[in-house]
Amino acid sequence: MNTAELKQWGEREAKGLSLRLAASPNPPAVDSDVIGHRREVLVCVGGACISCGAEKVAARFQDRIEAMNLEVDVRLVATGCVGCCDLGVVVQVLPDDVLYRRVTEKDVDAVVQSHLVDGDIVESLLHQPEGQATPYRNAAEMPFFKYQQKIVLENSGVIDPERIDEYVALEGYAALAKALTELQPEQVVEEVKTSGLRGRGGGGFSVGMKWSMLASAPGDHKHVICNADEGDPGAFMDRSVLESDPHRVLEGMLLAGFATGASHGVIYVRAEYPLAIKRLQLAIDQAREHNLLGENILDSSFAFEIEIRVGAGAFVCGEETALIASVEGQRGQPSPRPPYPTQSGLNREPSMINNVETFANIPPIIRRGGAWYAAIGTEKSTGTKVFALAGAITNTGLVEVPMGTTLRTLVFDVGGGVPNGRTFKAAQTGGPSGGCIPAEHLDTPLDFDSLQALGSIMGSGGLIVMDETSCMVDVARFFMDFCVDESCGKCPPCRVGTYQMLHMLEKICEGRAGEDELERMESLADVVSTASLCGLGMTAPNPVLSTMRHFRAEYDAHILDHRCPAGVCRKLLTFSILEDQCTGCSLCARNCPVDVIHKFDDRKQFWIDTTDCIHCGQCFDVCRFDAVLKE
């Protein structure tokens, strides 16, 4: 296949996709003769929707459509992730532009009969949050989507990730064709530099700079590596991109290969993402079949191969040198830099590592030009960023907003605020390398530099919202526990230092800490971050330092008053039974492991003898009448 044939193929397929093109956030310029099906039913088969039964829903739709002889009129499409993961299974009907949420297998018959046959929208399946007078009819009306600008996710939830034709229809591989026919490799690097794109994996290093370093490295064998080892707890944007639009990542890697003179690509993906691995392999096979991978790509002299390497569960492998060691089949331990991977990486040959979201940004940059991309976002952090919203937030899921959007917009407008009548306490960004941002900084623009100034980092984009039921000391302890577990053990500042810090935090959580504990922890944090070899150790103290900075009062309450204001640290809690709520069911007494809950002699209620209580909280967990009070 050559570039002219690719273009024809795309135009041909685009006609079959005209319904979705009209709804696409960035519709390409093609004439939209309506050919093909009159209606399309899009069922989201992203990771979250699958666990809500999306495959059964899709199968039932197919069944009903066939049984009622609607195949000519209606086409069923299994798309990637739509983004509003708490509303799964999400079903959209085009061109009527209706979004149904929480669709189960049982609802399918009603949708087919009422909507597809009679033309009446099924009101009960529309999204109507509490306090909203009329239900939202489609995605465009929902605030969750209103503030978003989709570049990386432009195809997610629109195309079938398992069909290359649909990717090609939406200008897929057009950037590659443009590069191969119109641009020199240096011009591609230049375009990426102009875009101002910074690495989306955490560090925020200039991507154009990295590419030019690899391009200028001597050697015939160079490697382009895609880091899909998304290890930050609370981050799932890379998973979603791989599952929803795998060809976009391949195209980004191909462009990197062309620009830097590399001929070999590796995708290092987590073993925890089996669906992503399956769809990537399928995409690679399809691309190879259509002469988009291999020798003489699109009849040019450019050759590129991509292989998948599956990781085995080690967070430290997100670090560049550790990742390379793991790709080579060894323990994933980092090594000192220099030499940098662009000088001596995989097989001691020049290599470059970018993460999934970074590669996913490349095709639109080449297609539309670096200047177009640079105009989005802020001056020093250009473009958009995908965030994974999770935790104590109404709308969980994936959102893509321009850099510089404020935290307030993201949490309250897009995310719908904190549910259950609770209040916003902090947002955690950057996973175990990041920090917590308190309510007084809600108006901070989200970009690389502003977050750093607050003691957090952008990281890969996980954003976890916490309400007043989260204890910040406990959160710091949670992340330190993570770092202790994931420290590879190579250098003592990290291996021993994180362990000691965890012990200090445990002492604080249990009320055993002395008044100088924070001071000692601060000085140890300094050693760990200064003397560790790799990013894991260098950033491990961040969650502790940022919570100490913004929530000092909470630490003091633990240390000085032996009190946990959020009611999380069990050792500091006392349990008692509210007599007027207690029904005397005896469930708590039967569950108490140390038998300190007794029945009053003269009435049916129970009471807790706190002298021997071990603060395990079983009574609180099992009580069905909210009669156990913890304070």
Add this chain to the structure above:
Amino acid sequence: MPTQLAHIESVSRSGATVAASEFPLFDELNATIAHFDHSPKALIQVLHRAQELFGYLREDVIDHVSRELRLPVSKINGVIGFYSFFSRVPQGKHTVTVCMGTACYVRGADQLVRGLNKLLGVEPGDTTSDGRYSVRCARCVGACGLAPVLVIDDDVHGNVQTARLKNVVRQYK
């Protein structure tokens, strides 16, 4: 392979003794090893396949890999020990994984761990005495929108409440 030996034990090409019923498994493992050209750099990929085929990384399987990839057993054990995905002990029929990612933790994953302990009587990392369930904790399964999350075998169960734990787990017999 002499046929009179095939029904008991036999000596594989690599020198380890192998039960006849496992010949096909070793054949498949060898196919993977051949696919990677016996390269020691493919060790992790080969171990993945071995664990898939045998359920866990048995000593004789590790010996086999060691010979085929020309890597010392000590080195292979070093790699197995480093990565949390590999196991050297048999796993239960079903693996119950509690996601301990931040989002799940904030939404009460530790309560699920305690609930499982009560229900099955084992701590994370252990297997029930009837060999039915292995309980483990995962760092983050990337389904944060559904927190707290429980993964049983390949099925993801979202928004799991401790009270419903029994119903969810007992679907897997």
